Structures are given as structure tokens and as C-alpha cells.
Amino acid sequence: MNTFESRVPPPVFNDLIGRGHTVQYEPGDCLMSAGAVGDCVMVLRHGHVKILSGDAAGRERLLAVRGRGELLGEMALFSTGTRTASVVAHDAVTVVKIAEVRFRGFLDKYPSIQGDILRLVIAKLRALEGKRVENGPGTAVPRLLRALVEAAEACGDLLKDGAVLVPFTQNELGQMAEMSVLSAHRAVKVLRERKLLGSWPERGKVLVPCLGCLRAAALSPQMYGQDISGCGGVRSCPRR
Template sequence: MNFRGLVPEEAWADLVQRGQRRQYRRGAVLLGQGETATAVIALTDGIVKVAQSARSGERVPLALRGAGEVLGEMGALLDHRRSATVTAVTACTGYVLPAHAFRGYLARHRLEGAVYRLAVERMQENENLHAALIRLSPRARVARVVGHLAAEVGTPDADGAVSVQLGMDREELAVMAAMSRSSVMAVLRDFHATGVLTLGRGRLVVNDSVALAELSEE
């Protein structure tokens, strides 16, 4: 579920109409951790990566987000600094709206509750994912993370395969799975060999979603 799927179509159209259209090249930073939350971005095309810098200096990927998302909304609502950095995984198009205008937009359409509900659901989803990783086997950990990313930004084709533009290297994927890079690669190669998924540069294709789901419960 994303913001667009949560609100009426006319409310989404109103948001886009009120924003200033911006295009972002691959690798561009849309929002920076620690910045003042002066605006939000309604993403209409492309995929972005949300990552957080830990005190150790390690960059921890949190999520991938696609078209239909609103980025930076909680900082704008709570008047907090950005808690994470958002980077374009692919070329993106977004509509930028000042924070005060976004708050007014939510009030007009009575969407404050929807925004907070989406935030809570996302928080619970991430907590459940991380809690599960503690008890799962390495194969199940990788399957769970890949399935999570496919659900967020996967693009299905006519044959039922789901293509996922990762926008992260194997090291970042390993951080998400709470594993070493070599362990993650060993599992991914095994999944590739058995046809569950196909590995590509910066992307993967889930060929068998049912098998992946079964693997995630091992």
C-alpha cells in the first residue's frame, strides 16, 4: 500500500496539480538526512531508495519506494529534520509541494488520519521484518527480504515473473538481511541455480513467487 492507493483519485490529482514538477537523474539525492523538512515530494515515476546513516558511518538501507508515494511527509507534519536520505534508483519524476501547503492539502481532504495510519503500518511492517530475521535461517532471511522488496517496487510481467530494480549493491542487501555479503551471495546463487530468481546487474527477477514465499518460511 502506498499513499496514492490510500486516497481518492481526485485527492492524488489535486496533490500533483499543486506541486512543482521536478525530474531527478539516477543517483540524485531527493531528500537528505538531517535537512529541515521544508517540502514533500509526490513521486509519479521511478524508484527511490530510503537509507539511514548510522553513527558508525554505515549506510543502512531501509526501503525502496515507487510511484504513488509521498516522500518526506512525516518530517513535514511533525516539523522534524529528515530522518533518512532518499536517492533516485532510476530516473524519477516528482512534484514538490512546500510543507505548509501539504499540511493544508491534508486538512482540506481530511487525510491526516490516512497519513499517520500509513506511517504506523510501515513501521510495524519493518519491525516485523527485522524481528523475523532474528529467528530465520539464512535462506529464509534472503527470501523474506527479496519478497519484501518485490512487494514494494516489483513490476510483474505477463508470465507472472516480478522484476525488481534494486538500486543497491550486494553489501547493502546483506545489511538488510542482517547477514554477511558472502552469505547473501551464496544464497542468491542457490536461488538463481534452482530457477527461483534470476540475478542481474542492479536488479533481479523473481521467477517463482510461490517458491520464494515458501523459502521465506523455512
């Protein structure tokens, strides 16, 4: 997974962690608020968070999810100085909170890390912009596929049979894919017919029978026009 922690040498990462203090949050707690001054960054050590932003109608939309090893809040320090989105705990969350002055001291000590952070910021911005730009006939299923892969990799729970349980509703996944509720439900129906999604009795969760098949389908340009199916959870699937 391409997180901040995975891109930084362990001694350097540990130096950053040592400059902050641990804070714990309960599900639903707000870690950062849109419009607030960016006076710190956080490193996510346990749990998952949702990145939320208001739309034109004043409703909150789910933009992305983040898991362990992610750096949070860095965009404000590299741009306008204010938060452009809110960060909310999806489950029990533990972070290391680092004040801005200590974070800038870290960057002064390791100037090469600035390039890694800027590349991560650019990648996040491009991913969000790509969701907004890619729109039109035939794009709903591919867009939802990529949102599913992102959510599964960041927050998915691996089950005993190798399937992955994604703790988000169809509506939330649709928000991540920048699509309407109706389009999201139609795309989910298509993915279930193609055995890329399964059924789960508990509301608010989506079952991915085989994450390997889901990744392959998300990367395939054929999803725009041809019938690509998953294994449905077969243990002998070579993509597992």
C-alpha cells in the first residue's frame, strides 16, 4: 500500500513519530474540520478515517478513506493554511499528533522527505480530480470499482474464507466515486451479477468475494464495454 509510512525509511518515520503525542478518538469523532486553520499534522497508527467535504447543497460527501500509516493534514500546511476537508473517525482511531512547528523542523532535518510528501499530496489531488472529470455513459461501473478497491485496501476486514468485508454503505461508496445514489445502486447490481460483489446480511457493509478479481477488473479498460466477471470467491482463483 502506498502510504506515507511505506515511503519513508523506518528511522526517519520514527523520528517524526517521536515529535508528537498520541491521541485516541471514538467512532464519529472529528479529528480535523474543514475551514479550520491547519496547525498540525497527524499520523494514523490504528483504525480508519473518512475524508468528508461539503457539496453545493450543503451536504457532506465522502471523498476518501484512509488507514494505518497515512499522513493527515499536510495539504493545509503546503497550500492555503486552512483545512479543505474534514477528517472523521470511522472506527476507534489512534493517531500521533505533531504540531506544525515540530513538523516543519522535521522537514528541515530531512529535506528530501518534502518531495515524497508533495508527491503524495499531488497523487491525492489527482485522484479526487479524476473522480470528478470521469463522467458520462458507461463510466459508473469502473468508477465504483476503483472506489471499492480503495475502500477495501484501506478499511476492509479479511474473512476466514479470503473474502473482504468493506464497512461502507452503497451510498457512501457512490459518494467516493462521485456518482448519484441511483447510479451507485445500479453499478452494485452489475458487479453482483458479475460475481465481483457478494451479499452480506448486515446493513452498511459490502462483501468482496475476491479482492484480486476486483483489482483486476478495476485496472482493465475492458470494463467500459465488455463483460468481465470475478471468480465469486473460488479458493483456487489465481488472482488471490
